[in-house]
Amino acid sequence: MPRSTRNARSTVLLYVRGARLVFAHRPSLAVVTLVLLGATSLLPVLQPWLLGQVVDRLGRGDVDGGRAGTVALLAVGYALTLVLPALLMPVRQSLDSSLDAHAVGAVDRNVLDAGGRLADLTRLERPAFHDEAQQAVSSAGWVSRFAVFTQQAAGQCVTVLGLLLLVAGLSPWVAAALAVTVVPHLVAYRRMHRRQFETMADQSRPAREMDYCVRLTTSADGAKEVRVFGLGGWFLDRYQRLFARAYAEVRALRLRSLLVSAVCGLLPAVTLGGGFWYVAYQAGAGLLTVGAVAVYVNAVVQLEAGLFGLSVSLGLMFEVGLHLRQLFAFTDGASPGVALPPAGAALPAPARIRQGVEFADVAFAYPNDPAGSRPVLRGVNAVLPAGTVTAVVGDNGAGKTTLVKLLTRMYDPTTGQVRLDGRPLAAYDLTALRAVSGGVFQDFARFALTAGENIAVGADDGTATPERVRHAARAAGADAVVSSLPDGYDTPLTRRFDGGVDLSGGQWQKLATARGLLRDAALVVLDEPTAALDVDAERRLFDTFRALLAGRTGVLVSHRFSTVRMADQILVLENGVVVEAGGHAELLALGGRYATMFEMQAGRYR
Numbered sequence: 363m364p365r366s367t368r369n370a371r372s373t374v375l376l377y378v379r380g381a382r383l384v385f386a387h388r389p390s391l392a393v394v395t396l397v398l399l400g401a402t403s404l405l406p407v408l409q410p411w412l413l414g415q416v417v418d419r420l421g422r423g424d425v426d427g428g429r430a431g432t433v434a435l436l437a438v439g440y441a442l443t444l445v446l447p448a449l450l451m452p453v454r455q456s457l458d459s460s461l462d463a464h465a466v467g468a469v470d471r472n473v474l475d476a477g478g479r480l481a482d483l484t485r486l487e488r489p490a491f492h493d494e495a496q497q498a499v500s501s502a503g504w505v506s507r508f509a510v511f512t513q514q515a516a517g518q519c520v521t522v523l524g525l526l527l528l529v530a531g532l533s534p535w536v537a538a539a540l541a542v543t544v545v546p547h548l549v550a551y552r553r554m555h556r557r558q559f560e561t562m563a564d565q566s567r568p569a570r571e572m573d574y575c576v577r578l579t580t581s582a583d584g585a586k587e588v589r590v591f592g593l594g595g596w597f598l599d600r601y602q603r604l605f606a607r608a609y610a611e612v613r614a615l616r617l618r619s620l621l622v623s624a625v626c627g628l629l630p631a632v633t634l635g636g637g638f639w640y641v642a643y644q645a646g647a648g649l650l651t652v653g654a655v656a657v658y659v660n661a662v663v664q665l666e667a668g669l670f671g672l673s674v675s676l677g678l679m680f681e682v683g684l685h686l687r688q689l690f691a692f693t694d695g696a697s698p699g700v701a702l703p704p705a706g707a708a709l710p711a712p713a714r715i716r717q718g719v720e721f722a723d724v725a726f727a728y729p730n731d732p733a734g735s736r737p738v739l740r741g742v743n744a745v746l747p748a749g750t751v752t753a754v755v756g757d758n759g760a761g762k763t764t765l766v767k768l769l770t771r772m773y774d775p776t777t778g779q780v781r782l783d784g785r786p787l788a789a790y791d792l793t794a795l796r797a798v799s800g801g802v803f804q805d806f807a808r809f810a811l812t813a814g815e816n817i818a819v820g821a822d823d824g825t826a827t828p829e830r831v832r833h834a835a836r837a838a839g840a841d842a843v844v845s846s847l848p849d850g851y852d853t854p855l856t857r858r859f860d861g862g863v864d865l866s867g868g869q870w871q872k873l874a875t876a877r878g879l880l881r882d883a884a885l886v887v888l889d890e891p892t893a894a895l896d897v898d899a900e901r902r903l904f905d906t907f908r909a910l911l912a913g914r915t916g917v918l919v920s921h922r923f924s925t926v927r928m929a930d931q932i933l934v935l936e937n938g939v940v941v942e943a944g945g946h947a948e949l950l951a952l953g954g955r956y957a958t959m960f961e962m963q964a965g966r967y968r
């Protein structure tokens with residue numbers, strides 16, 4: 363198939379897919395709009411035709427008897443072509459906004475669904491992904507206008523074609539000349555819209571930075587430091603510099619589009635004027651009737667607006683096409699970065715781990731590391747026996763959280779394997795594996811939901827009954843936090859909405875722990891679960907942890923040796939390698955890295 367045919371085919375398929383996306387939820391609305399569109403777009407064609415009929419009949423003196431009745435009927439028809447658009451305009455506007463609202467919903471659902479399919483962090487932690495996401499979100503605005511732009515362009519096409527046919531009846535040459543004048547307009551608008559689209563893509567990074575400046579000075583994130591260090595002005599300056607640079611590009615684009623509109627708009631206007639001279643000349647020579655001149659004059663007015671409107675609409679449709687392509691590229695590309703087992707061959711996740719988890723010669727480098735493929739883990743070999751808790755300790759940046767990320771399949775190892783009950787982790791069904799994993803993470807989420815919901819979202823399989831939520835809260839020491847809230851479990855935990863309250867760091871951590879312990883997980887990951895807890899809370903959690911983790915396989919990452927001590931086994935990670943492994947007493951007796959770290963921490967309290 364030739365390339366041009368392939369391109370045309372893919373463009374048609376793209377628009378069909380766009381139409382399916384935005385019309386799928388309200389096909390009836392689309393049909394009503396289409397019928398209305400057909401009726402209204404033919405009115406500007408009927409108008410000059412009816413005028414020509416009236417003028418010709420009056421010129422022939424058809425003013426008595428039945429012929430007068432026909433003239434009157436034609437005149438009423440003409441009047442209706444003026445009145446109907448005014449009557450139908452509000453109906454169309456209301457239908458347009460309905461279509462628009464449904465389209466916004468459809469596009470948002472598509473983006474949300476794509477986000478949900480990103481089952482790991484491989485794409486999410488790439489800076490380019492955030493540019494793509496920003497572009498997809500701004501494309502969503504354009505795509506949601508797809509329905510309105512499509513019907514505008516279709517309506518204008520019908521009107522302009524009808525008017526050209528009408529003019530062709532008077533002079534095919536004038537009609538052909540008018541049709542040709544649209545071409546430079548279309549080409550120029552197409553180029554302009556492409557440029558506009560590219561500018562928007564280029565500006566996604568500065569736009570994200572500008573958005574960050576605005577959010578930082580107006581949101582609660584970093585609010586204290588922004589104020590204490592007086593960073594408001596600093597971020598304002600930064601914003602202004604970014605804005606000035608972005609605006610200069612937009613202004614250049616706007617000036618160019620002004621020039622294009624002025625030049626391209628002249629061409630049809632000159633042709634229409636020349637056409638009038640020609641038609642009048644023909645009428646003077648007795649080759650056309652006065653009615654024909656009236657038809658032309660009326661058609662010219664409609665055509666001038668129609669040709670301009672059509673160029674604008676087709677240009678907009680072209681840009682919508684670019685945005686559709688961008689949006690679909692983003693949503694189609696939203697697939698997991700980790701390897702998935704072939705369909706039907708995935709192993710079911712075990713309800714309880716039988717043998718254990720093994721890290722076999724695991725090495726890992728972040729694919730997005732700006733410093734190059736620097737290995738964060740280098741040949742990690744370790745066994746996490748089933749039904750036991752393994753603690754991982756080490757200096758900042760040693761690779762502890764990275765190890766957890768591999769265990770929870772946020773990434774796949776660069777080389778080596780993580781095995782569960784002797785089988786590679788990658789051979790298991792990912793969703794099922796996630797369903798039997800739980801835990802609390804270092805950067806745990808603070809959902810703007812109620813206290814109860816903040817815990818209940820830990821089990822999305824319908825098992826989060828109020829009793830289980832309460833039980834998990836008690837186990838994590840979060841029950842006292844909840845009972846101090848004005849509406850208990852129904853209290854919204856956010857200052858964003860009325861009636862909401864915020865919690866302290868430690869209180870949030872208790873809630874996150876309750877959430878992490880809610881589901882009956884086979885594998886529990888606890889990444890710094892006590893970092894924000896007071897001594898008493900830590901001790902109580904320590905007491906319940908053993909009971910909570912009974913029968914489960916746990917991994918605990920912590921800098922607090924008081925927490926680490928409860929583990930059955932401790933791994934000491936240094937520069938991405940396990941340098942020591944054993945029980946607390948055993949490692950102390952060894953007198954190595956663990957003993958030094960423990961002594962340093964314990965010594966501070968003596």
Ligand SMILES: Nc1ncnc2c1ncn2[C@@H]1O[C@H](COP(=O)(O)OP(=O)(O)OP(=O)(O)O)[C@@H](O)[C@H]1O
Nearest residue numbers: 487728730731738757758759760761762763764765
């Ligand atoms: N998404 C990422 N992309 C690139 N490099 C990363 C990413 N996350 C972490 N790193 C790097 O990997 C190394 C190990 O980080 P990791 O978070 O695993 O350390 P850690 O042992 O958990 O540290 P800490 O005790 O401070 O929490 C660090 O040098 C860090 O800069």
